Amino acid sequence: MTIVHPSKRVAELREVLHEHAHRYYVLDDPSVPDADYDKLFEELRALETEHPELVSSDSPTQRVLGQALEGFTSVAHTVPMLSIRTETDTAASGAIIFDARVRRELDWGPEQAAIEYAAELKFDGLAINLRYENGVLVQAATRGDGQTGEDVTQNIRTIGQVPFRLRLAPGQKAPSVIEVRGEVYMRRPDFDALNQRQRALGHKTFVNPRNAAAGAVRQLDPSVAAQRPLSFFAYGLGDVQAWTPPPTHSELLDVLKNWGLPVCADRTVALGAQGLLAFYEAMRVRRDALPFDIDGIVYKVNSRALQQRLGFVSREPRWAVAHKYPAQEQLTRLLGIDIQVGRTGKLTPVARLEPVFVGGTTVSNATLHNEAETLRKDVRVGDRVIVRRAGDVIPEVVGCVLPGDLDAPAGVVGVLPRGEPFDLYKQLNGQCPACRSAIVRDPAEVDWRCSGGWQCPAQRKQAILHFASRRAMDVEGLGDKLVDHLVGEDGAGIVRTLADLYILRPEQLAGFERMGERSARKIIEALERKKKTTLGRFLFSLGIRHVGETTAKDLAKHFGSLSRLMAASTEQLMQAKEVGPAVAQSVHTFFAQPHNLEMIAKLRGVGVEWVEDEGPVQAIGPQTFAATLWVLTGSLPTLSRDQAKQLIESAGGKVNGSISRKTHFVLAGSDAGAKLDKAHELGILVLDEADFLNRLAEGQPFTPQEAQ
Numbered sequence: 001m002t003i004v005h006p007s008k009r010v011a012e013l014r015e016v017l018h019e020h021a022h023r024y025y026v027l028d029d030p031s032v033p034d035a036d037y038d039k040l041f042e043e044l045r046a047l048e049t050e051h052p053e054l055v056s057s058d059s060p061t062q063r064v065l066g067q068a069l070e071g072f073t074s075v076a077h078t079v080p081m082l083s084i085r086t087e088t089d090t091a092a093s094g095a096i097i098f099d100a101r102v103r104r105e106l107d108w109g110p111e112q113a114a115i116e117y118a119a120e121l122k123f124d125g126l127a128i129n130l131r132y133e134n135g136v137l138v139q140a141a142t143r144g145d146g147q148t149g150e151d152v153t154q155n156i157r158t159i160g161q162v163p164f165r166l167r168l169a170p171g172q173k174a175p176s177v178i179e180v181r182g183e184v185y186m187r188r189p190d191f192d193a194l195n196q197r198q199r200a201l202g203h204k205t206f207v208n209p210r211n212a213a214a215g216a217v218r219q220l221d222p223s224v225a226a227q228r229p230l231s232f233f234a235y236g237l238g239d240v241q242a243w244t245p246p247p248t249h250s251e252l253l254d255v256l257k258n259w260g261l262p263v264c265a266d267r268t269v270a271l272g273a274q275g276l277l278a279f280y281e282a283m284r285v286r287r288d289a290l291p292f293d294i295d296g297i298v299y300k301v302n303s304r305a306l307q308q309r310l311g312f313v314s315r316e317p318r319w320a321v322a323h324k325y326p327a328q329e330q331l332t333r334l335l336g337i338d339i340q341v342g343r344t345g346k347l348t349p350v351a352r353l354e355p356v357f358v359g360g361t362t363v364s365n366a367t368l369h370n371e372a373e374t375l376r377k378d379v380r381v382g383d384r385v386i387v388r389r390a391g392d393v394i395p396e397v398v399g400c401v402l403p404g405d406l407d408a409p410a411g412v413v414g415v416l417p418r419g420e421p422f423d424l425y426k427q428l429n430g431q432c433p434a435c436r437s438a439i440v441r442d443p444a445e446v447d448w449r450c451s452g453g454w455q456c457p458a459q460r461k462q463a464i465l466h467f468a469s470r471r472a473m474d475v476e477g478l479g480d481k482l483v484d485h486l487v488g489e490d491g492a493g494i495v496r497t498l499a500d501l502y503i504l505r506p507e508q509l510a511g512f513e514r515m516g517e518r519s520a521r522k523i524i525e526a527l528e529r530k531k532k533t534t535l536g537r538f539l540f541s542l543g544i545r546h547v548g549e550t551t552a553k554d555l556a557k558h559f560g561s562l563s564r565l566m567a568a569s570t571e572q573l574m575q576a577k578e579v580g581p582a583v584a585q586s587v588h589t590f591f592a593q594p595h596n597l598e599m600i601a602k603l604r605g606v607g608v609e610w611v612e613d614e615g616p617v618q619a620i621g622p623q624t625f626a627a628t629l630w631v632l633t634g635s636l637p638t639l640s641r642d643q644a645k646q647l648i649e650s651a652g653g654k655v656n657g658s659i660s661r662k663t664h665f666v667l668a669g670s671d672a673g674a675k676l677d678k679a680h681e682l683g684i685l686v687l688d689e690a691d692f693l694n695r696l697a698e699g700q701p702f703t704p705q706e707a708q
Contacts, residue, residue: 006047006050006051006054007051007054009047010044010047010048010051010054013040013043013044013047014044016040017040017044071220072150072151072152072218072220073150073151074144074148074149074150074151075129075139075141075144075148075149075150075151076147076148077129077141077144077146077147077148077149077238078179078238078239079179079238079239080146080147080315081127081129081143081144081146081149081181081238082146082312082315082316082317083146083315083316084298084316084317084320084321084322085316085320085321085322086296086321086322086324087321087322087323087324094280094323095273095274095276095277095280095299095323096273096277098273098276098299098321098323099115099117099272099273099276100273101318102115102301102310102318102319103115104658105310105318105657105658106306106309106310107658107673107674107675107678109674114271114272114275115271115272115301115306116248116269116270116271116301116302116303117269117270117271117272117275117276117299117300117301117302118248118249118250118253118267118268118269118270118299118300118301118302119267119268119269119270119275119276119279119280119297119298119299119300120235120264120266120267120297120298120300121264121266121267121283121290121294121297121298122294122295122296122297122298122322122323122324123183123185123233123264123292123293123294124185124209124210124292124293124294124295125183125184125185125186125209125210125213125214126142126143126183126184126185126210126213126214126217127142127143127181127182127183128140128141128142128143128152128156128181128182128183128184128217128232129141129142129143129149129179129180129181129238130156130162130179130180130181130182130234131177131178131179131238131239132165132166132174132175132177132178132179132180133176133177134174134175134176135165135166135168135174135175136164136165137153137157137162137163137164137165138153139151139153140152140153140155140156140157140162141153142217142218144470145470145471146315150218152217152218154222154225155216155217155218155219155222155225156184156217156232157222158222158225158226158230159184159230159231159232161231161232161262162232162261163259163260163261166259166260166261167258167259167260168259169258175240175241175242175243176241176242176243177239177240177241177242178237178239178240178241178243179237179238179239179240180234180236180237180238180256180261181234181235181236181237181238182232182233182234182235182236182261183232183233183235184213184217184230184231184232185209185210185213185230185231185232185233185292185293186209186210186212186213186216186228186229186230186231186292187209187229187231187291187292188209188291188292188293189291190209190229190231191206191208191209191212191229193229194206194212194228194229207360207361207362208293208360208361209292209293209360210293210360211360211361212228213228213230215228216228216230217230231262231292232262233262233263233264234253234256234261234262234263235253235263235264235298236249236252237252245304246304247303247304247305248269248302248303248304249300249301249302249303249304249307250267250269250302252304253267266283266286266290269302270299276297276299276323279297280297280323283297284325287325293360294325295324295325296322296323296324296325297322297323298320298321298322298323299320299321299322299323300319300320301319301320306319307319315549315550327359327388327389328358328359328360328388328389329358329386329387329388329398330356330357330358330363330386330387331356331384331385331386331387331401332353332354332355332356332363332384332385332387333353333354333382333383333384333385334351334352334353334379334380334381334382334383334384334385334397334400335352335353335354335381336351336352336381337349337350337351337352337368337374337381337422337427338350338352338365339424339427339428339433340458341432341433341434341450341456341458341459341462342458342459342462343459343462343463343465343466343543344449344459344543344545345432345449345450345451345452345453345456345459346447346448346449347424347428347432347439347447347448347449347450348367348368348369348370349367349368349369349370349371349374349422349424350365350366350367350368351365351366351367351368351379351385351387351397352364352365353365353366353385353387356387358387358388358389358395359388359389359395360389361389363387363389363395365395366387366395366396366397367394367395367396367397368396368397368422369396370446370447370448371422371423371424371446371448372446373446374422375421375422377397377398377399377400378399378400378421379397379399379400379422380400380418380419380420380421380422381419382418382419383400383401383402383418383419384400384401384402385397385398385399385400385401386398386399386400386401402418424439424448425439425448432450432451432452432456432458433458434450434452434456434457434458434459435450435452435455435456435457435458437450437451437452437455437456438451439451453595454496454497454595454599457487457488457489457493460487460495460496461480461483461484461487463498463543464478464483464486464487464495464498464501465478465479465480465483466541466543467498467501467541467542467543468501469541471537471540471549472537472540472541473530473533473537473538473541474530474533474537475501475523475526475527475530476522476523476526477519477522477523477526478501478523478526481513481514482509482512482515482523483495485512485513486501486504494508497599497602498599498602498603499599499602499603499605499606499608501527502527502528502531502603502606502607502608503606504523504524504527505524506520506521506524507520508520509523509524531606531607531608531609532608532609532610532611533608533609533610533611534556534610534611535556535560535561535562535610535611535612536549536552536553536555536556536557537552537610538562538608538610539552539555539556539562539565540552540553542590542596542600544586544587544590545586545590546582546583546586546587547583547586547587550578551578551579551583554576554577554578554579555573555576555579555587557577558575558576558577559576560612561612562600562610562612565587565591566591566597568587568588569588570584570585570588571584573587573588575626575649575652577649577654624651624652625648625651625652625653626651626652626653627652628652628653628654628664628665629653629654629655629656629662629663629664629665630648630653630654630655630656630663630664630665630666630667631655631656631657631658631659631663631665631666631667631675631679632644632645632655632666632667633666633667633668633669633672633673633675633676633679634668634669634670634671634672634673634675634676635669635670635671636667636669636689637669637670637689639689644667644689644692648667658675659675659678659679659682659684661682663679663682663684664684664685665684665685665686665687666679666684666685666686666687667686667687667688667689667692668686668687668688669688669689
């Protein structure tokens, strides 16, 4: 009788079980009965119990591993997990707009062939990054804010479709590092079965598959996550080391599929806008028949070389777009119109509705945006209204349906006479609903605003929530209920300024509802831990009107320090990347107001600090290229594109990717191509590198008039 060494038998069993699991979970084509699989699995578990030194992290027995966690640890993404632009136009023009934009960015003339795209489904789930080192899964992380996510490895290991190790061909060497990006989701049949179990146990049911999947991924106990039937689709890459991806995105997905990762079969390679539109329409017809939820199609330039040429803008790739399907709509009754006060004092009318199930959730409130939009739609209290989840996320009122309307659903009975047209000022009697301060409206704007500023408890609450949010100061634990307590209904709470957050004591928090000593201590520790941040995050946290996350980072990078930013004129502010007149005026006004300067001083006084770069600032140097617009083309003899761009921007100019009649100068090198031809056609002044550097060194002003 031949005696097989335990280590050899363990290796054999793992190989067989991995193959069976792949056929079962990924191919949906099981090769053995469940009883046979279970018998092999139990044999492996018995051998590993008898020989614990043989246990490895990629063993099939380690699907549910580890104890419940107290919290998730942060994971910094080596390659950011960027979002992609959403094309809101749901008609045919959505594909046409994207194709035209790509051709323009590439200088792809009408005489050139149609661009090849990869078209895929846009899954309604949770984005996940899987990190494999030498072919073995070592970590799984959520997207988070794109730069930093959460380590959810234990929960992702419970998903049968996710391989513990890549299925490489014999003799094939695994990449030293490869990060596979994809979507965790829940199939509709699995979701229905999960809710049936929840009802049988008398537990709360889940609203939709996406919420159920997201909740499972973020379970602190992996044994609970294992009870939620999750699935996974791979769709892209993050960090890659010691491996060269194939030249096209579609080929990359084929490789991932061959390595044992689940890749959705509903994808295609399409030529031009018409090819994209054909796939979009085909999947629209099939959408309801799919076993999982989608909310649109993702278009990607197929060539990776062209992707690199297109690059990125802000947090989005130029070479990809999500083309959404029309949002789901339902009919309900408008019971009333309430007014919400935002962080900047903006007063937003919100429809109070008869609860209606739409887009996977029950909606009882929906935005009306502003007074002008409400009047345009002519919705009034008592009307039957159409509710849509815009982008399948934010509920909004589309309009009303009146008796006699040609498109009114059968059985719709309107209310006659109708209510009065909406009048925000009249409804509020000219006063903020939260603090009774006067409401005002700039003649150039459509929005009414509360004039109370930080004296208004509603504004103060929203400002604190924004300040503590993930992409700002990132203070965990400061949620709506707690901030309500801190501010107080009448604004007379214990937090009157942002700096007050940092002098809170645990005993002050412990007395609030559902807030014990331990929770209070954690919040105080979180505040202390996040006192040090970056200048960009700090600027974003201040809630300056029109200054989003990207603009805040651009301002921080451009000026280097808060003191220089605070001292900048509107003209100097406009020299920063993507800063126009409205943003510049808003920033300048913010730092001109004494109460804002006092707030910053108080924050510094309680220990809030940020990293600054005190080196030369771009905006303060000689503005040789002030108010000029440049385009770079071709290969320069000594300068890289980035170096040339930095020189132009440091002297006050701006660089665009494409030529138009607004372009003042073109800096051209060898192999300039179509951009140079277009510059000559439009009569735009073209400079070579030598002339550019000579005039820059001599400080000769380059004026827009010179280009005429």
